[in-house]
Amino acid sequence: MDAGGVSKKDLSTAILERKKAPNRLLADDGEGSVPLDNSTVALSPTSIEQLGIYKGDLVLLRGKRRRETVCYAVADPSCPEGRVRLGRGVRGNLGVKLGDVVSVNRRLDVPNGARVQVTPFEDSMEGISGDLFDAYLKPYFRDYLRPLCKGDTFLVRGNMRAVEFKVVETEPGDCVIVAPDTAVFCDGAAPVKREDEERLDGPGYDDVGGVRKQLAQIRELVELPLRHPKLFQTLGVKPPKGILLYGPPGTGKTLLARAIASESGAHFVVVNGPEIMSKMAGESEENLRKVFADAEANTPAIVFMDEIDAIAPNRDKTHGEVERRVVSQLLTLMDGLQPRAQVVVIGATNRPNSLDPALRRFGRFDRELDIGVPDEVGRLEILRIHSKDMPLDDDVDLERIGKDTHGFVGADLAALCSEAALQLIREKMDVIDVEEETIGVDVLNSLRICNAHLKHAMEV
Numbered sequence: 038m039d040a041g042g043v044s045k046k047d048l049s050t051a052i053l054e055r056k057k058a059p060n061r062l063l064a065d066d067g068e069g070s071v072p073l074d075n076s077t078v079a080l081s082p083t084s085i086e087q088l089g090i091y092k093g094d095l096v097l098l099r100g101k102r103r104r105e106t107v108c109y110a111v112a113d114p115s116c117p118e119g120r121v122r123l124g125r126g127v128r129g130n131l132g133v134k135l136g137d138v139v140s141v142n143r144r145l146d147v148p149n150g151a152r153v154q155v156t157p158f159e160d161s162m163e164g165i166s167g168d169l170f171d172a173y174l175k176p177y178f179r180d181y182l183r184p185l186c187k188g189d190t191f192l193v194r195g196n197m198r199a200v201e202f203k204v205v206e207t208e209p210g211d212c213v214i215v216a217p218d219t220a221v222f223c224d225g226a227a228p229v230k231r232e233d234e235e236r237l238d239g240p241g242y243d244d245v246g247g248v249r250k251q252l253a254q255i256r257e258l259v260e261l262p263l264r265h266p267k268l269f270q271t272l273g274v275k276p277p278k279g280i281l282l283y284g285p286p287g288t289g290k291t292l293l294a295r296a297i298a299s300e301s302g303a304h305f306v307v308v309n310g311p312e313i314m315s316k317m318a319g320e321s322e323e324n325l326r327k328v329f330a331d332a333e334a335n336t337p338a339i340v341f342m343d344e345i346d347a348i349a350p351n352r353d354k355t356h357g358e359v360e361r362r363v364v365s366q367l368l369t370l371m372d373g374l375q376p377r378a379q380v381v382v383i384g385a386t387n388r389p390n391s392l393d394p395a396l397r398r399f400g401r402f403d404r405e406l407d408i409g410v411p412d413e414v415g416r417l418e419i420l421r422i423h424s425k426d427m428p429l430d431d432d433v434d435l436e437r438i439g440k441d442t443h444g445f446v447g448a449d450l451a452a453l454c455s456e457a458a459l460q461l462i463r464e465k466m467d468v469i470d471v472e473e474e475t476i477g478v479d480v481l482n483s484l485r486i487c488n489a490h491l492k493h494a495m496e497v
C-alpha cells in the first residue's frame with residue numbers, strides 16, 4: 038500500500054474523529070429534567086455510557102482558554118445527544134457560552150482537601166456583615182462532598198441574599214474535594230469582579246418563566262444565527278433581521294431579550310420608543326442611526342426596541358411628520374443590515390396592529406411571537422424564579438398562590454414576592470437596627486417569609 042496515501046487518509050479522518058470524540062460535547066443550558074447546581078453537570082445516558090462514568094463519578098471539564106473545573110456527572114434523559122448541560126456558574130468557570138465545546142473526562146484522583154481558602158466578591162457583600170462562614174459556607178459544604186478548583190467562583194444562595202465566592206487557594210493541588218475534615222477559610226481581600234465574569238450576572242434563560250415555547254422559538258431565530266452565521270450562509274438562507282414580541286406590559290419581553298443577549302454573549306442595545314422621539318428636526322433619526330452604528334460595531338449584537346409602536350406607527354394613520362421620518366429611517370437602517378451582520382433587532386409592543394405595515398414585511402420584522410399573560414403553570418414557574426433567593430417558611434404553598442393569581446403577569450408576580458419580603462421586614466423592624474451600615478448575618482438568617490406575608494402582598 039502507498040504509504041503517502043495511508044497517511045493522507047489517516048489525517049483526513051483524524052479531524053473527523055476529533056470532532057466526533059464522545060468527550061467533546063457542546064454546552065447546553067441547565068434546564069433539563071435533573072436539577073443542577075454549582076457542582077453537578079448532566080450528560081445524556083449515551084454519553085455517560087460512552088465515557089464510562091458511574092454514579093457519583095467526578096469529571097474534569099475543560100472549556101475555553103484552558104479553564105478547567107471538576108464536577109459530578111449525572112445522567113439526564115432529556116439532555117440531547119452530544120451535549121452537556123451546565124448551570125450558569127459552571128459555564129462561567131469554564132468561560133464557555135451555550136454551544137461552545139467542552140471536553141469531559143472521568144477524573145478519579147481528586148484528593149480530599151486539607152485546606153481551602155475562599156473569599157467573597159466585594160460587590161456581592163454590600164450591606165452584609167457578620168460571619169459568612171456559618172450562614173453561607175457551612176450549609177453549602179454540608180450538602181455533600183463538593184469538588185472545588187482554584188480560580189472557580191460559586192454562588193451560594195442564602196437567606197434573602199446570594200453571595201458569590203472565589204476560590205483563592207486549594208491544597209493539595211488545584212482541585213480538591215471539600216470533606217468534613219477540610220479546613221475552609223473565608224478571608225482575604227474581596228476581589229472585584231472582572232468584566233468577563235460580570236456577564237454571567239445578566240439574566241439567564243432560567244430567570245424567565247412561563248414562556249417555554251416562545252423561548253425555544255426565539256433561541257432558534259436569534260441565538261443560532263448570531264452564534265453560527267456560517268451555518269446560515271452555507272445553507273443559503275437568510276437569518277431573520279427582526280422579530281416582533283407582542284403582549285401586555287410586564288410579561289417579560291425585555292427580560293427575554295436580555296436573557297438571549299447575556300446567554301449568547303451578544304452586545305445589547307436598548308431603544309426606548311417614546312424616549313428616542315424628539316421634536317427636534319432630525320434628532321430622532323440621528324439617535325436611531327447611532328444605535329445601529331453601535332450595534333454594528335459590536336457584533337454579535339441585539340437591538341431591543343421597546344414600545345416600538347411609538348417609533349413606528351402606521352404612517353397612514355399618523356399625522357406627525359417626525360413619526361413618518363423616523364419610520365422611514367428605521368426601514369432604511371433595517372434594509373441596510375447585511376445578512377451577515379450578526380445584528381438582530383427585537384421589537385416589543387403591546388399593539389402590533391398599530392405598527393406601520395411596511396415594518397412587518399419580509400426582511401424586516403417578519404417573525405412575530407405572542408408573549409401572552411401566563412397561565413397557572415407559567416405563574417408557578419415565575420413565582421419559583423422570584424422566590425428562589427427567599428427563605429420560604431414550610432407553610433408557603435406556591436402552587437396555591439399560582440392558582441389564586443389569575444391575570445397576574447410576570448411583573449405583578451415579581452412585585453408580589455418583593456411586597457411579601459417587605460411585609461416581613463416591617464414586622465422585624467424591632468430587631469433590625471436601621472442606624473447600622475450593615476445587617477448581621479444572624480438577623481438575615483432568622484428571616485422567614487410565611488404564607489401570611491404572601492397573602493398580604495396579594496391584597497395590596
Ligand code: ADP
Nearest residue numbers: 245246286287288289290291292419447448451
Ligand atoms: P415587558 O418588557 O414585557 O414589559 P419586563 O421584561 O420589563 O416586561 O418585565 C418586568 C419585570 O417583571 C422583569 O424584570 C421580571 O422581574 C418580571 N417578569 C416579567 N415577566 C417575567 C417572566 N415571564 N418570568 C420571570 N419574571 C418576569
